[in-house]
Amino acid sequence: MNKALLKTIRNRMPWAIASRAFRANGIPTSQGWDRTIGRLKSLKDDKLETIIESLLFEHALFGEKFTKFYSVTDKQKNKIREFIEGVDIPNNVFSAAFPKEVNKAAFENVTEPQVPVAKFSNGDGMCLVYTSEMKLTYREKLSAGDFGEAVSDILRGYDEIIGLKFRSVQLFNVIWISHFDNLLEVRVDNPQGMPSEASHQLHSLLKGMINNALGKNKLEFARDLFPLIDSIYNSEDGKVVELGFSTSTGSVKLEKMRRTKTCLREELYHVGGKRELKTRISPYKISVQWSFGGDDEAYRPELTLAGTSRGLNSIAAKQSAPQVTGASIANCIGAVDYEHVRERISAHLTKVSPASSEISQTAAE
Amino acid sequence: MEKDPLFSYIETRWANEVSGHLAKVIAERVMSLRPQEADCLSYPDLLSMVGRRYIDRDFQAALTILTAGKHALLRAYGVYVDEDGNEYPLRGEDFTALLSENVLVHPQTGEVVENAAQHVAPVFEKAQEDR
Numbered sequence: 001m002n003k004a005l006l007k008t009i010r011n012r013m014p015w016a017i018a019s020r021a022f023r024a025n026g027i028p029t030s031q032g033w034d035r036t037i038g039r040l041k042s043l044k045d046d047k048l049e050t051i052i053e054s055l056l057f058e059h060a061l062f063g064e065k066f067t068k069f070y071s072v073t074d075k076q077k078n079k080i081r082e083f084i085e086g087v088d089i090p091n092n093v094f095s096a097a098f099p100k101e102v103n104k105a106a107f108e109n110v111t112e113p114q115v116p117v118a119k120f121s122n123g124d125g126m127c128l129v130y131t132s133e134m135k136l137t138y139r140e141k142l143s144a145g146d147f148g149e150a151v152s153d154i155l156r157g158y159d160e161i162i163g164l165k166f167r168s169v170q171l172f173n174v175i176w177i178s179h180f181d182n183l184l185e186v187r188v189d190n191p192q193g194m195p196s197e198a199s200h201q202l203h204s205l206l207k208g209m210i211n212n213a214l215g216k217n218k219l220e221f222a223r224d225l226f227p228l229i230d231s232i233y234n235s236e237d238g239k240v241v242e243l244g245f246s247t248s249t250g251s252v253k254l255e256k257m258r259r260t261k262t263c264l265r266e267e268l269y270h271v272g273g274k275r276e277l278k279t280r281i282s283p284y285k286i287s288v289q290w291s292f293g294g295d296d297e298a299y300r301p302e303l304t305l306a307g308t309s310r311g312l313n314s315i316a317a318k319q320s321a322p323q324v325t326g327a328s329i330a331n332c333i334g335a336v337d338y339e340h341v342r343e344r345i346s347a348h349l350t351k352v353s354p355a356s357s358e359i360s361q362t363a364a365e
Numbered sequence: 366m367e368k369d370p371l372f373s374y375i376e377t378r379w380a381n382e383v384s385g386h387l388a389k390v391i392a393e394r395v396m397s398l399r400p401q402e403a404d405c406l407s408y409p410d411l412l413s414m415v416g417r418r419y420i421d422r423d424f425q426a427a428l429t430i431l432t433a434g435k436h437a438l439l440r441a442y443g444v445y446v447d448e449d450g451n452e453y454p455l456r457g458e459d460f461t462a463l464l465s466e467n468v469l470v471h472p473q474t475g476e477v478v479e480n481a482a483q484h485v486a487p488v489f490e491k492a493q494e495d496r
Contacts, residue, residue, distance in 0.1 A: 015475025031468060033475035141448060192473065258405060258444060258452050268401050 001049055006037050008101040009056050011169070012191070013063065014331075018055075021333045024298050025051050053099065058334030060099040060129065060172040065338075066190040066199045068222035068326045069183050069345070070207075076217055080177050080184060083213035084128045087116050094131050101170045107133040113205055114173065124339070125178040130206070131170060136193045138165040167193075173206060183346065184210075184219070190328055199326065226323035227352040228345065229286045229305050233265065237288065237344055240264040241302070244285030246309045247277060254285070284309050289331070290340060301337035303345070304328040371436045384426035390415050391427060392438055395491055403491035406439075411489065432489070440492050443485040445469060445478075455485060 009018060010033050022029045022036070027048055030036045040048075072080065089095050093106050098117040114130035121127075140163045144155040155161055171189035178185075188202045203222075211218040233240065243264050244254045257264050264270055274281060284307040293299040307324045327345060332338040371392055379385025394414040395403055408420060417424060431439045443455040443463060453472045455463060462468045469481035478484060 010475070014473045015470065016472045018475070031462070032470035032477050034477065036475075256452075258454060262401055262404065266401075268399065 001040050001043050001045070001052075002100075003041070004097065004100045005049065005052055005056065006040055008099070009052060009059075010037060011101060012056070013059055014192075017063070017331060017333060020298060020300075021055050024296070024333075025055070027051060055334070057099040059332075061127065061174055061176075061187075062329075062332050062334050062338035064190050064332075065174075065187040065329050066194075066196075066203075066326050067185055067187045067329055068203050068207075069185055069225075069349075070219045070222055072177075072182050072184045072219070073217075074182070076214055076219070077177060077182060077184070079214050079217070080175070080210060081126055083210065084119055084126050084175065084177070087119060087128055089116050089119060098129070098131070099172070104133070104168050104170075107168075107170075114209070117172070123179070124335075125176055125180075127174055127176045130173045130175075132173065132202070133168055134171050134194070134198060135166055135168050136191070136195075138167060138193050139163070140165060171202070173202060175206060175210065181346065183223075183349075185342070186210075186222075187329075190330070203326065222325040223349060224323055224325065225305050225327055225345070225349075226284075226307050228348045229283045229307060229324070231348045231352050232286055232288055232303075232305075232344075233283045235348075236265075237348075238263075238290040238303075239288065240286060241289050242285070242287035242304070243270075243283055244306075244309070245281045245283040247281050248279035249277065252309050282309075290337075290344070292340070293336075299333065299337040299340070300331050301329065301341045302331040303341050304330070371438060374434070374436045375430060379430065382426075383423040384430060387415050387423055387427035388430040391431060395431075395438060398491070400491070405444075406489045407486065428489075437492055439489040441487055441489055443487055445472075445481075445485045447471060447473075447478075447484065 013021075015033060018033075019029050019036075021027075028036075028039055028043075030039050040052075092115075093102050094115050095117045110133075114132050116128060117131045118129040119127065142161040142163045144152045144158075144161060147155060169189075169191055171191075173189060174185070174187040176185040176187065186203055186206050188199055188206070190199060207219055207222075232238070233243065240257075240263050242254070242256045244252070246252045255264055255267075255270060257267065285305065287302060287304040289300055289302045291297040291300050305324050305327055327341075329338060329341050332341070372389060375385050375388050375392075379388065391411055391414050395406070411428070412418060412420065412424065415424070415427075428439070431437065432441055441460075443460050445453045445455050447453070451473075455469070459469070463481055463485055467480075467482050469478040469485065470476070471478050
């Protein structure tokens with residue numbers, strides 16, 4: 001089986017998602033990546049290879065993304081479509097490999113910050129995929145005993161020894177315009193270890209590219225998703241698995257569910273704590289998970305909206321700057337589960353600001 | 366789980382043993398809990414039910430009584446805590462592989478975890494059919 005294909009899927013897909021997707025598609029798995037890759041490497045099966053490539057393609061578009069949503073007018077939407085249609089996908093190593101990663105050396109001579117690798121239109125929308133390289137830093141705890149005796153003696157005075165690992169990752173970033181509503185999506189890859197500042201910088205870059213195409217009719221702020229935290233928490237939508245909130249008693253809490261079976265909204269300690277207060281709690285961060293797809297619950301997408309406890313009380317909020325400009329959409333195998341989360345986001349956006357309903361109305365010019 | 370069959374089962378086999386007495390006390394307490402309260406019981410939780418601070422042979426035997434056989438009230442599973450403090454419940458095959466072979470695959474990275482058992486805390490839940 002194609003080594004680059006296997007290497008890419010290992011680099012990009014969290015094991016929990018890959019093993020679930022593999023099982024659902026009849027691809028043999030074993031204990032962990034090493035053994036699974038070892039098993040697949042020796043197989044010569046074109047059909048399996050096609051399935052893995054299509055899983056990878058879906059993952060490039062929908063897996064582990066940090067997404068921003070922009071309201072666009074019909075005029076802007078048409079301009080963005082024209083822009084996507086007009087982008088020339090160069091015939092190079094990046095486009096030839098997509099959705100597989102390239103050898104990192106391929107980026108050495110790249111001068112553009114984003115290289116277009118694919119574009120297509122389907123029944124749902126139109127999209128343009130860019131790729132770029134990002135150097136991430138990982139921290140790893142080390143033990144003094146890992147070093148020679150002389151060094152160990154020096155290090156023994158420290159409570160914790162941290163090693164830094166630098167890893168270059170290839171990102172796939174997506175501009176997506178739906179056929180059915182007036183929400184433009186910009187999705188950037190959000191692998192483990194990706195600093196949020198880097199995600200925001202990537203978003204600024206992509207937004208700038210879109211704005212260049214739009215001319216004077218530029219995109220405004222990304223939609224503020226902060227109101228959705230409260231809206232989702234106060235609904236019965238999905239299972240809340242993490243909640244950050246502040247209380248009028250001066251405490252700031254971050255609650256997580258160890259088990260996904262119970263929704264945090266109904267967890268006894270959480271409910272009991274709320275009952276003791278005469279005031280409401282103020283959620284500022286939420287992670288919510290949906291499970292569907294039969295008895296095996298093949299799909300378990302997770303949405304995280306992460307604000308801060310300053311929330312809507314900050315001075316910036318009073319100047320109407322968005323508080324949560326992006327959504328982390330994780331655990332998706334592909335379009336089915338990602339679209340489920342998007343549909344829920346859209347529904348809650350409509351609920352919190354019905355006047356700017358994305359589905360039924362066109363944003364004002 | 367009905368109280369009577371479990372208690373008769375304990376009475377029949379461990380009537381005069383400390384482990385039997387401890388098993389009954391723990392069973393009484395677990396059965397009095399609301400469903401969610403018995404989802405994630407740690408060793409310290411169970412020890413406190415019988416007023417003990419340390420795990421000894423009698424306590425361990427009491428847990429075996431409550432987790433084995435057709436009247437099992439508790440089911441054991443594990444919680445894996447990785448280097449970054451993320452927690453993952455381990456059940457079924459994953460927990461069995463950990464107990465029998467000390468093998469664990471990190472749910473996110475897919476890498477095999479070294480010294481797996483050191484990173485997993487055993488916990489207990491009230492058996493599902495009793496909810």
